[in-house]
Amino acid sequence: MAILLSTKAAIMAEWRDAMLAVDPSLDIRLFPDAGEPSEIEVAVCWSSHDMAELRRYPNLKLLVSMGAGVDHLLRAPGPPPGVPVARLKDDRLTTAMGEWVLLNVLRFHRQDAEYRAQQAQRLWRELPAPDTAQRRVGILGLGQLGTHAAGLLRVVGFPVLGWTRQPRQIEGVTCFAGAEGLRAMLGQTDILVCLLPLTPQTRGIINRETLALLPPGSFVINSGRGGHMVADDLLAALDSGHIAGAALDVFEPEPLPAEHRFWGHEKVLVWPHASSITIPRSAAPQVVENIHRLRQGRALINLVDFSAGY
Secondary structure (H helix, E strand, O other): OEEEEEOOHHHHHHHHHHHHHHOOOOEEEEOOOOOOHHHEEEEEEOOOOOHHHHHHOOOOOEEEEOOOOOHHHHOOOOOOOOOOEEOOOOHHHHHHHHHHHHHHHHHHHOOHHHHHHHHHOOOOOOOOOOOHHHOOEEEEOOOHHHHHHHHHHHHHOOOEEEEEOOOOOEOOEEEEEHHHHHHHHHOOOOEEEEOOOOOOOOOOOEOHHHHHHOOOOEEEEEOOOHHHEOHHHHHHHHHHOOEEEEEEOOOOOOOOOOOOHHHHOOOEEEOOOOOOOOOHHHHHHHHHHHHHHHHHOOOOOOEOOOOOOO
16 A cells, blocks of 8 residues: 655655654655556645546545645545545644634734834823623634634633534534524624635635624634635725724635735735644644554544535
């Protein structure tokens, strides 16, 4: 059994070494040097890999995403028919995402942009103190990432609301579901956080209509996918003053073009899809576990539900 490894060249060797540290017997091939195509049975890939290229491997039995998201693997033409897809559920990814969400919620809540502007003017002026108990944070998506972020925000003292497509109940979180639930939550949300998977149903969910439902002066934080956001609609809401600021880690396309208005917008914080980066040594054990399960004919873990899109 040979394993094809395909990601950014800068970290390809780090991934290989992390997997070999778990199981030195693995036969790992670094793309594009796959060797004999018929020997490849597992492909471990990130977003840069061409899904059409995987059809070269007639005995491919498992495709593994190097991250929690899998939309990059499901876009046309998608994985070869009949090949299961697994994603990562890594505690380190979850922790990092929670840190990033908390960082930006606090940045907006504690008036960081205003104080930095005053610093630039050498202006010593105290602003009205914000009340954490009155700043409502609404989270789109209450999977592993959203639930963890909600817990961190609750510890700090923020009232937390959450929205999912199907009803869920999480202790300490006011939960909403469905189209009507989304409208209801947005009307009560001062800081909106998007941690959804990207599916046809969630594409463009941050748009002119949904932004208008947020109270004036609200903030938007997006670390789901760039496709969740209609960029022109967010820019219009920022320019009008209805949205007071945005922290954005994901875009469509990526990298964000140098001429895009987000780069120079005074109300936008731009991150280069770096809110939660996979660390190979942390993620490798579960990837190798799935390879062992495949060898032994046992049930695979963290499989993607194609009908749900994640």
